[in-house]
Amino acid sequence: MTRPAPFRTARVAWRHSLRFRLALVYTLVALALISVIGLGVMTLLLRSMDRQFQARLNDRAEVVAERFQNLKLGLGEALPPISGYTAILDEENRVVAAARGMRLTQGEPFPYAGQTRLEVLGTPMRAATRPAGDFGTVWVALPEEDLVVARQSAMRALLLALLVTPALMLIVGLWVGKRALADLETAADLADRIDPTRSVATLPLPAREDEVHRLLAALNRLLVRIEAVQAREKQLLGQIVHELGAPLTVLKASLARASERGDDPEVVRAALVADELTFTTQDLMQLARGHLEMKVAWHFIPARALRERLDRLVPGTAFEGNWSGMLLCDPDRLTQALRNLLANARRAAGPEGHVTLTLTETAEQVRFTVRDSGPGLPPELGEQIFEPFISGSGSSGLGLSVARQIAALHGGTLTGGNAPGGGAQFVLTLPSAALGDEEDEAEETGLPVLGSAP
Structure with a gap:
């Protein structure tokens, strides 16, 4: 065994970190959920606002048409104040009367006939028509500015949530992951400091009996088995070296005496082989004893x-x-x-x-x-x-x-x-x-x- 180099705690690169991967997965899941839920909520909200606006427009058109059909109804009462435009059209869609702000003259063709969404003087409007008896057709339009602003505000809020929430989730996920995996990181640092030439130490177990606890407990059981196997291997190796030592000593002595009686090259070669085996047994003994001994x-x-x-x-x-x-x-x-x-x-x-x-x-x-x-x-x-x-x-x-x-x-x-x-x-x-x-x-x-x- 080689002598261990000075121990330095190995830090995992962020792109290979389990904590980063978990935080990234949670962030992507959160992004997907926010996108789906946000779009769903925004769609429901905008549809509800659109239905309310359309109902408001229809009510306005019906009230105006009813006033023209029944002049006695609400006689002397003004229409409820509302920002919008109203016009009376004949059967050929020519202007009979129109609100002053529309800048239309009597008898000219009505430019917005058949349109439900239009712009009047640069303002987005939505229109509805109702029959007005002998007077013709009532055309009523209400501005959609508030609805457009609400739709744009909802889109901006959703985009902001999609940008800010993942960043916050990633930061929070890294912090939570660091706390959740702190015991595992501590165990990894301790494992890096274990000197196998001394003894196989066990890793400290966290107080919480969670998945990290189970993993470290399994590693401790594995380390105990490894240490037992190493001890048996060293014992067996020592016994083998001991059994080889005595015959080699006798063999070297015999070869030494034989070389003194003559210069036989085969005896010299055998002596070198005996020296080789002696050094091999010394190496095995040193391996069996370990570094500290x-x-x-x-x-x-x-x-x-x-x-x-x-x-x-x-x-x-x-x-x-x-x-x-x-x-x-x-x-x-x-x-x-x-x-x-x-x-x-x-x-x-x-x-x-x-x-x-x-x-x-x-x-x-x-x-x-x-x-x-x-x-x-x-x-x-x-x-x-x-x-x-x-x-x-x-x-x-x-x-x-x-x-x-x-x-x-x-x-x-x-x-x-x-x-x-x-x-x-x-x-x-x-x-x-x-x-x-x-x-x-x-x-x-x-x-x-x-x-x-x-």
Whole structure:
């Protein structure tokens, strides 16, 4: 397992946010409902106003016609005051008499004959006719300005509601969604902070037993099962490594004695294979124990000593850079990490390829660069190459994962990629540490107590 990077709460982009999608859906639904209901109410209201206006016009026309048909009815009484126009027409629709405001003369053809909606002097009107006995036909028109204004006001109110209400609904929906999903967001933030190398923690449950509560409870049960499975896997892995350790120790000792008695190349090859299996079991043991159980034994050693150990473990490696300095590290752990990188590089380069290990040091860090002449890393793997059991070269897939974990334990990093000239390149960096003569310098660096070099 790799050491987790510093945790940062991941924020979901607004366009992918569940809260935004819910608020948007509610807004669109509200817009549709307001449109349908608003249009329905406005249509009913305008129809009611139109019927009232038509009834008012018909009443006016009937009253005027009745006055002409029965002169004794309402004798001496004036018509109710109303803004409108009245005219008397003969059988040929010629003007017999007309209101002064219409500017019509007696005997001329009536210009509005047969029209129910018209404009008189720029004013929208609605007209009705009634028979007036011997006088002819009564024509009465009333202005529709109030009805037109009401219709326009209703349309403006509806448009304003369609514009303002969705914006308010979206804002309110986002606020309500934030409060409703606050527990889920808190759980997601906590899940981002869970360190799988320590323990699988459970997520806090909200007080309300709603859908969010059920989801988080199900996730907690899943986390408990995952932790149980991980514990069983580590236990099984540890038992396997333990069973392999004793036979490998006997095998290495036997091969060492055999190599002392002669220079048989098959014995030397078998010894290298035994070393390979030993390192593989060490990687498996480290994976089984987990990151926290690893201990770092700090030593201040010559870089040359590290080079000699690596040269014996991975023959054919070309060492470049400055190896005359001193290193503050755990020699066994660092040897294991670099050996894993070199073994992978040798496997990728093949017997005829080249593998180089370059050491460079600055005031801030020590850098180990492993480069090979192989085909390079598969681009589709990316950072997955550092995950356990992920391999692009046919190996166990543990070496790079363990190497990165060892680098993190030293406070360093391990990165990988393809070199500009071809082949793979891995860079392992460690913090540079120099021993000063004064105790204050040691205290300022915060370094642990150093042991003697092996």
